[in-house]
Amino acid sequence: MPWLRIDDGMWRNRKLLDVSPVGKALWTWCLGYSADQLTDGVLTRADMRQITAAVGIDDWQTPMRELVDAGLVEVDGDAWLIHDYLDYNPSREQVLKERDAAAARLVCLRENYPNETLDSRRRRKAARRARKAAAPVVEPIRRAMVVERDASTCYLCGKVLTDAEITLDHVIPLARGGNHTEANLRVACRPCNSRKGVRTEGLA
Numbered sequence: 001m002p003w004l005r006i007d008d009g010m011w012r013n014r015k016l017l018d019v020s021p022v023g024k025a026l027w028t029w030c031l032g033y034s035a036d037q038l039t040d041g042v043l044t045r046a047d048m049r050q051i052t053a054a055v056g057i058d059d060w061q062t063p064m065r066e067l068v069d070a071g072l073v074e075v076d077g078d079a080w081l082i083h084d085y086l087d088y089n090p091s092r093e094q095v096l097k098e099r100d101a102a103a104a105r106l107v108c109l110r111e112n113y114p115n116e117t118l119d120s121r122r123r124r125k126a127a128r129r130a131r132k133a134a135a136p137v138v139e140p141i142r143r144a145m146v147v148e149r150d151a152s153t154c155y156l157c158g159k160v161l162t163d164a165e166i167t168l169d170h171v172i173p174l175a176r177g178g179n180h181t182e183a184n185l186r187v188a189c190r191p192c193n194s195r196k197g198v199r200t201e202g203l204a
């Protein structure tokens with residue numbers, strides 16, 4: 001379930017406003033379907049059958065033509081492409097990579113905290129949240145972007161890491177007033193990350 005991102009200016013987007021209500025519904029459902037089914041914004045005829053059944057319309061060619069005319073959807077051979085889809089939403093590849101990494105993190109978590117109970121996990125998480133909340137700047141972190149920026153390389157030992165080995169380290173630790181931002185995060189291997197603790201060595 002990757003969340004779908006839609007520009008919040010959509011409600012006053014001229015291109016979209018000129019489309020009929022059915023067209024607006026179709027556009028929204030196309031976006032949701034694409035994000036859920038990881039189609040990278042591409043919709044085949046078979047996809048369109050599912051989408052239009054869900055929207056509850058028989059004639060979808062007419063509103064689809066509207067969307068194409070408005071530049072919200074592009075014709076791509078025998079399929080359709082939602083305009084700028086990947087500018088706002090992660091690709092199938094990114095989502096699958098992120099899911100693999102999340103599964104691997106869960107395995108690491110079980111290894112690192114074998115005796116953790118639901119209660120102690122809640123306390124550990126709450127402490128972490130409190131540290132984050134106290135950070136001067138807190139931004140949503142796009143892990144995949146940080147990993148790509150740092151070329152999956154540990155900034156402390158220089159080792160190129162597999163997805164399962166990657167952790168993100170606050171260069172200036174949260175406990176030292178560091179920001180919870182992508183700019184203050186670096187890819188680090190687990191040994192380096194836990195060795196560094198709350199020190200600030202390796203600051204570039």
Ligand SMILES: [Zn+2]
Nearest residue numbers: 154157189192
């Ligand atoms: Zn390292």
